[in-house]
Structures are given as structure tokens and as C-alpha cells.
Amino acid sequence: MGRRARAGYFEPVPGGGAAIALDTVEISILRSLAVQLLELVGPGEQPAGADDDPLAGLFTEGPSKPPDDPALARLFPDAYEESEEAAEFRRFTENDLRARKREDALAMVRVLDSGGPVLKLAPGEARQWLGGLNDLRLTIGTRLEVTEDENDELYHLDDSDPRKPLVMAYLWLGGLQESLVEALTG
Template identity: 65%
Template sequence: MAGLFEPARHGGASLTLDAVEASILRSLTVQMLELLGPEDEPDEDADPLARLFAEGPSKPPADPALARLFPDAYGEGDDAAEHSAEFRRYTENDLRTRKRDDALALVRGIDGGSSGRKGRVVLHLKAEDCRHWLGALNDLRLTLGTRLDVSDDPEEAEALYRLPDEDPRKPLMMAYLWLGGLQETLLDVLMGN
């Protein structure tokens, strides 16, 4: 079946996408990379130790999708905002780099896939690639879920699942559900189910 992960013969996972699926997945990932923004280029003359301990932002992102990808580390409480700012300052740059690396691995995987029958893209992922793909798929779902305002409320979720075809959110919802299927089947492969 096209569009779902399967165990690969020599470990890792394989995935066969039709041309439209590959294009959609690549496009969504490139859009997420644009949302994440470019990586800060370190000053070549800077002290390597100083670059290692460079401080990141201390305020949460204004964009709701980015705020979901980079949530506050501490919940409610007297000192929560201060602790969250300090935690963010020392972790967000590395987390952002990891998310970029995951997304780039997904794009490179699609671009490097072999051509199969009927224009399909056949991918064979090693275990390390699977971890990158799993991270990128999770980030894509979090981003789309935020844009769609997916919540834990069963009635609201049911309404999103039953969007009429003319609703402009319908393609995003279909992509959200498909990404969930990809994520679930990749997890199954990695767990040996």
C-alpha cells in the first residue's frame, strides 16, 4: 500500500509514496523549515566555547505553531515564567537545530528516493533516518494541529473529521490524518510490531 511504512529487509523502514504524496510531504516540510527560520550562522572569529554556550531567546514565540513546537518548560506558578525564560534561553537553539535537521533529513530522503512503478517514490530508511523522520512527522502534525485548532474535546475533534469538502481546512485536516498514519506505521516498524 502506498503511503505507509513497512519494515525493511535489512532493518530500518521502507515507504512507497505516489508522486502527489511525495510532493505534499515535501512541500509541508519545506513550509515547516521556513517557519523554523534559518539557522544562525556563527561568527567564524568567535570563541568555539562561547558559540557552544550562546544564549537563545528568552520569550516564547508569538506564532502559535512555533509556541507549540517550543513550549514553556514550566507550567503555572509564581516563578514559572522566569524559569521558563531561563530554560528556553539555554535550550531553544539546540532544539531548533534538531528540528531543522529532522526536517532536512525528510526532504533529503524524498529527494533521494528511487523511482518506482507508476511514478512512485520508493524510500529505504536506515534506523537513524527513521528517528529523524519520526521527529519531523511529529513536528508537522503539531504544526498542522495548531493551525487547525485541534483540541482534546471529542465534539470539536469530531467536527474537524467531518468537515465538508468546500471547507478550506479540509485539505489540511486530510494531511493531518495522513501524517498521523505515517507516524503510527513508522512507530510500529521501529517497535517491531
């Protein structure tokens, strides 16, 4: 990262990874969003006794039905059309996917708590941040009912519209995600 880093944009660092300069408000917002994501993802449905025996936890089956919450359903989509295969796949993969999403969000919180204003991400942390930023955007996009058709209405909301803060967060997270990808691949 050069001496004059552009605030709010990830830049590559020697040896891989990335760094970004954020102010205290941006750090606070990102941390709050990551913690909310942790709360949303939660531990999932855990069978009784799964915490007692670590070996049993490896063979624990997860849920077989998609979550009712649309944001969770977006984070944990069916791998197949509604079918027995989808239920079977979900049962054996969702717990691991939840754990990975929790680890990604926790990695964000740890880095954000490490102090600033320049946050440095090791290569592994950068990958976790990509996952966490993506999950945050998917969650907010689902709450805003963003579709692939990109609804231009969201970009021209009146300041009094209650969706405006979510739209601003959605767009900001997209910019962070894009600059992180550029820093890692550029």
C-alpha cells in the same frame, strides 16, 4: 520490506529502519510540508557574531520568551509555568531544539529527493522522520486548533471548507507516523 509492499505504509527493513512506497504526488506534498516546516522553524534569533566563531556558537544563548506564533509556541513550549525558570531553560535549550527540528525536516527532504517510489530509511533517518512527522502534525494541528478533546467536526467537513486540505494532511501525517512507529517497534 516484502515484494508486495502496501503503498503508503511504512514497513520494517532488515537491520532496522523502514521503507515506504509513495507516489510522486505524495512525495511532492511531503516535501513541500517539510520545506514549509524548515521555513517556519528558521534559524531562530542568532546573536551577532555567532556564525563567525564555532566555539562561541556552543555558548550562544537563545531567546528567553516564547514565540508569538502559536505553531512555534507549540513546537517550542515552555518547560515550566510562566516563570524565571522557564525563561532560563528556554535561553539554554531553544537553539539546540531548533537545530534538531531543522535536521529532522532536512532528513525528510533528503530522503524524498533521493527518488522513489520506494523510500528506504536507515534507523537514524527513521527517528528523524518520526520527529519531522510529529512537528508537521503539531504545526498543522495548531493551525486547525485541534485540542485533546478531538473535535469531531473536523472529520466531517464539507469539501468546500477551506480547512479540508489541512485536515486531510493532518490525518494522513498521523497515519504515516503511526505506521512508522509500528514498523520500528513491530
